[in-house]
Amino acid sequence: MTQSTDSSEKIPFWRDDRVWRILIQIAVLGLVLLIGSILVGNMFRNLAQLGRQFNFSFLQNQAGFNIGETIVPYQTNDKYWWALVVGFLNTLRLILLGFVLATAIGVLAGIASFSDNWLLKKLNWVYVEVVRNIPLLLQLFFWIFVVFYGLASQKSPADPPTSLLGAGYINKTGLYIPWPGSGVGDLLALLGLVVGAIAAFLVWRWRMKLMETAGALGKTQQWMLIGLAIAGLLVFLFGLGWQMPVVGDGNSVAGGLRISLEYAAVLAGLSFYTGAFIAEIVRAGIQSVSKGQWEAARALGLHTGLAMQLVVLPQALRVIIPSLNSQYQNLAKNSTLALAIGYPDFFSTFQTTQNQTGRAVEMILILMAVYLLVNLVITTVMNQFNQAVQLKER
Amino acid sequence: MTTSFPPASTSRPPLAQIGPVAWVRKNLFNSWFNSILTILLGLILGNTLVSFVRWAFSLAQWQVIPANLPLYFVGRFPASEYWRIWVLVALLAALAGQTWGILAKTAPRLFSRPVLIGLAIAALIAVIFPTPLPYRLLIIGIEVLVAASAWFGWQMASKVPSFGKWLAIAWAIALPIALWLLLGGFGLRPVNINDWGGMLLTVFVSVVSILLSFPLGILLALGRQSTLPVIRWLSTAYIEVVRGLPLLSILFFASVMVPLFIPSNIRLNLVMRAIIGLTLFTAAYLAETIRGGLQSIPRGQTEASRALGLSTPLTLGLVVLPQALKVSIPAIVGLFISLLQDTTLLLIIGLFELLGISRSILANPQFIGRYAEAYLFIGLIFWVLCYAMSWGSRRLEQSLNTTH
Incomplete structure (x- = not known):
């Protein structure tokens, strides 16, 4: 059945x-x-x-448009692909310095939120809440139109350019700051500074190793470090041949480094905006380390600075680094807003090229490739860094 | 055997241990470093405030704001049809008030102190703001409407358990009514969408984009979690590519490429193309937000519903998704806040949203150079909107937290 x-x-x-x-x-x-x-x-x-085809041969045609500021030689009769490279280098110049400034601002503001100074804590709160709740583009407009153009505008053309605490000047043509000279001696001094920094790092490692393995005090190494620091400071101040900006005839400014107002505004806007987000990440990271870790470190006799450096920060970094990655990616993506300010970044040269050639499809492919590549590089670098700080488990 | 207690002190503690002096000493001058910091920050802050006040009362010309108020709020929406906007605002205010009342049903008091302060500030601004008298009365009327419907919703929530369901249906009905009021037709004078601007366009574009991105976002989130490799790869690829690109390039894609993708006899206007771009962009971020919610639902929920005999679609629709969406509401509000801020980018593709309309106002020779005044005003609008939403979402997070 x-x-x-x-x-x-x-x-x-x-x-x-x-x-x-x-x-x-x-x-x-x-x-x-x-x-x-x-x-x-x-x-x-x-x-x-x-009546259009699909190919990339137009990149070999003459660009014919001008790029306001470049760090490599560029003429209007150069090819389109070179114009795009020039724009990309401008983007790199913006985002690399932006990473450094945003991190510095963010870390300072994040630590400031733990200060026992009431005024500092409140100001820090105002900074974070104001910056995070206002659109970035509006902030960029504020920086360029109100802050930088406002500082640079003179009541009459006969007025001298606005002085920035005596160290630099700002006028319609740009922001002038002191900058090292470019003579042979200056370059040698710069090289000396780099070598000195590496030497100082090695001495510091040596001292830490001695302290950890042999329990030595490392006094000799400490004196070496102090000597290196003094020598470095002296070379930095007098060896680099600082060029101070000076007001010449007709109120024009010469000497020093000229930074365009557009670059300064985009850089300031992006750094302060991203800095507010990084501040919150740093704050959350430090808060995630349990209070017992602090207390244990203090009980072992470490003072606040060392407890932070040796105990809390390494643990906080595990929380901070992954979120930092996405903030750096956001900064790179937000740098496209430079277009609205008039700083010739990659997106701006991209748009001019697209408008002139009408090759929307090819150009959007290039655009996607470039920004995905930038984000891939950021993620790869940050992942390497992340692996270095993650918990070492057996 | 007499124990002598210290005499009970009736004198007040010395001023150095309690009161403002002690507070200042403890919070501002507790070490030499903090003292220097306080003095330095105080000097900078005082200097900034003094020069700001001096600027605001002598140099600034605030005329740029009251003279263009309609432009800031509704753009070139025809003045004879403003009543439709007011009706819409009143409708939304009533619904929002009742929703607030329902969400606050567990709170001991509906009008807590921060809420009362907020209402008072809003009323004060409405009274002192230099607009024609009818508008001031209307603004105050709307505020009263919000408060009254909040009280109504709060009362109803405890008496009628199904009130929340009815309110959700009312919201769903309000959407087509809003579109009808704004666009016209069916008896109302049609208004061209290209005439919209200012805050109306900002809010409309962001609300419509987030609503439209929900179906795609949920599908992508489920797809990324799927056990079927092809679906998982496709969803992941979409999410990661969109998240890797700047919004500006997606808006560019929407304004230049979308017309190429559709048959050449269909013409989409710029607002629609912007909404398409923002929807495609937001869907990727929404998918990640919802995925976070999905991951927070324990496996036991799925297993239990499978054991009850529900099929996979029913398990997702009745058990997993409702819980996952509820968990991710605060994150979705955060996403909406950043979307609202991102709509300012529409000015680059040529739309006159809040920031764009102020740019065109500032190009008017009468108001040239009044950047600081106009941008401060818009900045304040954005700040109040975004801060209120993030405050509300934090409160919502507390009231939605039903774990015991």
Whole structure:
């Protein structure tokens, strides 16, 4: 009466879960491909109607537009691809310095939120809440139109440029700050500073190792470090041949380094904006270290600074680094807003190129590739850094 | 065996241990470093405040704001149809008030002190703001409406348990009514969407974009969690590519590429293209937010519902998603706040939202150079909106927390 056949034969294929899993995937893939092919088909039809082809040869044509500020030589009769490279270098100049400034601001503000000074804590709260609740673009407009153009504007053309605490000047042509000279002696001094910094780092490592393994006090090494620091400070102040900006005839400013107002505004806006987010990350990171860690470190006789450096910070960094990664990516992405201020970053040269050539499809592919690559590089670097600070487990 | 207690002191403690002097000493001057810091910060702060007040009362010309108030709020929406905006605002105020009342049903008091202070400040601004008298009365009327419907909702929530469900349906009905009031048609004079501007456009674009991004965002979040590799790869690829690109490039894509993707006989206006761009962008972020919520639901929930015999779609729809969405509401509010801020980027593709309209006002020779006044005003609007929402979402997080 009973038939004992293999159970897999009994199940018809339309009730077999495994078949359905494959069928659903094929169906979804087919749907996506269908929609994609309709869209791309439309695109080629529309492009054909407009009389355009799809290729990248236009990058070899003459750009013919001007780029306000460059760090590599560029002329208007250079090729489009070179214009894009120049714009990309401007973006790099913006985001790399932005990372440094935003981190500095963020770490300072994050630590300030633990201060026992009521005024500092409240000011810090105001900074974070104001910056995070106002759109970045509005902040950038504020920096350029109110702060920098406001500082640079003179009541009459005969007035001298605005002085910045005596160390620099600002006028319509830009912001002038002191900058090291470029003579052979100055470069040698700079090289000396770099070598000295490496030497100081090695001495510090040596001292830490001695202190940890031999329990030595490391007094000799401490004196060496102090000597290096004094020598470094002297070289920094007098060896680099600082060029001070001076007001010449006709109220023009010469000497020092000229920074365009647009660059200064975008850099300030991005750094303060990202800095507020980093401050919150740093605050959360330090809060995540339990109070017992502090107390244990203090009980072992470490003073506040050492407890922070040796006990709390290494643990806080594990929480901080992954979130920092996304803030750096946001900074890189937000740097495209430089377009609205008039700083010629990659997106701005991209848009000019697109407007002139009308090659929307090719250009959007280049754009996607560039920003995805930038984010990939940031993530890779931060992941390396992350692995270095993560908990070492067996 | 007499124990002598110290005599009970009736004199007040010395001023150096309690009171303002002690507070100042403890919080501002407790070490030499803090003293220097306090003095330095105090000097900077005082200097800034004095020069700001001097600027605000002598140099600044605030005329740029009251003279253009309609532009800031509704752009070039026809003046004869302003009543429709007021009706819409009143409708939304009534619904929002009742929702607030329901959410606060567990609170001991509906009108707590911060709420009363907020209402008072809003009323004060409405009274002193230099607008025609009818507008001031309308603003105060709307505030009273919010407070009254909040009280109504609070009362109803305890009496009628299903009140929340009815309110959700009312919200769903309010949406088409809002569109009808704004766009016209069906008996109302049609208004061209290109005439919208200012805050109306900012709020409309962000609300519509987040609503439209929900279906795609939920699908992507589920897809990324799926055990089917093809679906998982496709969802992950979409989410990661969109999250890796700047919003500006997506808006550029929407304004330049979308017209190429659709048949050439269909024309989309700029507002629609902007909404498409923002929706595609927000969906990727929303997916990650919802994924966070999905991951917080314990496996036992899925297993229990499978054991009850629910199929996978029913398990997702009835058990997992409602819980996951509820958990991620605060994060979704955060996403909406950043979306609201991101709508300022629409000025770059040529729309006159709040920041864009102020740019065009500042280009008017009459108001040239009045950047600080106009930007401070818009900054204040954005700040109040965003701060109120994040405060509300923190409160919501507390009231939604049903774990015991």
